[in-house]
Amino acid sequence: MSEEESQRYLVSAFYKFAVVEEPEVLKLEIEKAAHSQELKGTVLVAHEGLNGTIAGEEPKVEAFFEYLKTLPGFENLNYKRAFARFMPFHRMKVKLKKEIVTLGQPGVDPTQEVGEYIEPEDWNALISDPEVTLVDTRNDYEFAVGTFKGAIDPETKSFRDFPEYVAQNMDPKKQKKVAMFCTGGIRCEKATAYMLQQGFEKVYHLNGGILEYLNRIPEEESLWEGDCFVFDDRVTVDHDLEKGSYDMCHACRMPLSRDDLGSPYYEEGVSCPHCYERLTPEKKARLEQRNLQMQLANDRNEKHLGQTQERHLKAKLARLESTAD
Numbered sequence: 217m218s219e220e221e222s223q224r225y226l227v228s229a230f231y232k233f234a235v236v237e238e239p240e241v242l243k244l245e246i247e248k249a250a251h252s253q254e255l256k257g258t259v260l261v262a263h264e265g266l267n268g269t270i271a272g273e274e275p276k277v278e279a280f281f282e283y284l285k286t287l288p289g290f291e292n293l294n295y296k297r298a299f300a301r302f303m304p305f306h307r308m309k310v311k312l313k314k315e316i317v318t319l320g321q322p323g324v325d326p327t328q329e330v331g332e333y334i335e336p337e338d339w340n341a342l343i344s345d346p347e348v349t350l351v352d353t354r355n356d357y358e359f360a361v362g363t364f365k366g367a368i369d370p371e372t373k374s375f376r377d378f379p380e381y382v383a384q385n386m387d388p389k390k391q392k393k394v395a396m397f398c399t400g401g402i403r404c405e406k407a408t409a410y411m412l413q414q415g416f417e418k419v420y421h422l423n424g425g426i427l428e429y430l431n432r433i434p435e436e437e438s439l440w441e442g443d444c445f446v447f448d449d450r451v452t453v454d455h456d457l458e459k460g461s462y463d464m465c466h467a468c469r470m471p472l473s474r475d476d477l478g479s480p481y482y483e484e485g486v487s488c489p490h491c492y493e494r495l496t497p498e499k500k501a502r503l504e505q506r507n508l509q510m511q512l513a514n515d516r517n518e519k520h521l522g523q524t525q526e527r528h529l530k531a532k533l534a535r536l537e538s539t540a541d
Contacts, residue, residue: 234289331408362442
């Protein structure tokens with residue numbers, strides 16, 4: 217590791233479907249382990265496994281994963297590595313969930329059956345096959361930031377909408393080969409389990425997701441176009457897994473391009489082209505007052521409470537159902 221990297225935070229996204237007998241107990245154990253290593257981020261715990269993104273000093277992140285690998289069912293847990301120049305989270309949260317990624321389809325069990333894993337080095341060849349239907353299992357605002365060349369946008373607002381998209385737009389008799397991908401691999405893995413349940417026979421998914429693809433495939437060979445939306449304060453990452461070119465609207469938490477920031481509908485801390493038309497006069501006045509108070513606090517070199525709450529809202533990404541994927 218270079219001297220530059222040693223001065224940055226290691227950000228690691230991970231997930232694994234495995235049977236967790238006592239999620240409540242495991243939640244407390246993970247909280248203790250994460251706090252002992254001074255980590256920040258979010259970890260979801262459910263009967264079906266773990267899902268999370270954490271950040272901290274590299275040795276402490278590594279120590280946390282060594283602990284996770286001692287847990288039954290998580291011995292071969294894999295995690296992604298990227299460095300950030302700033303801490304992208306503001307606290308450590310460990311949450312109990314019914315699902316570690318919410319599809320809302322009882323009976324879908326990735327521990328029993330999933331599609332074929334495709335390594336990043338083999339992904340280009342697969343998705344270049346004209347017989348393959350390539351589906352982005354992420355949400356519409358993630359697709360808008362960047363996706364693979366030729367991918368279909370299901371135009372979903374949440375992962376819960378994916379089964380409806382499949383029911384209305386896909387047919388096992390017509391789509392003989394289906395390849396799917398997502399940010400870190402979790403959504404597309406669960407989606408393949410669902411697709412197999414619906415009668416699709418040849419279903420593939422990108423092992424490790426977009427982040428692993430960007431990590432392993434040189435940019436000159438890449439079929440990825442744009443930035444990749446992530447679930448922390450970086451907002452997006454580029455092909456080098458560095459902070460991308462997008463910012464975030466502090467009112468609606470949508471990713472904002474440079475064109476969005478130049479829009480007449482953009483007002484810092486108040487509105488953007490995505491939420492301007494939905495903004496009532498009352499809410500606009502509240503946001504303007506909050507933004508003013510934050511600016512006054514900055515002028516006094518103080519941290520305003522609203523600023524802290526804003527950062528928490530930004531990190532939470534309330535429209536998203538999970539942190540890793």
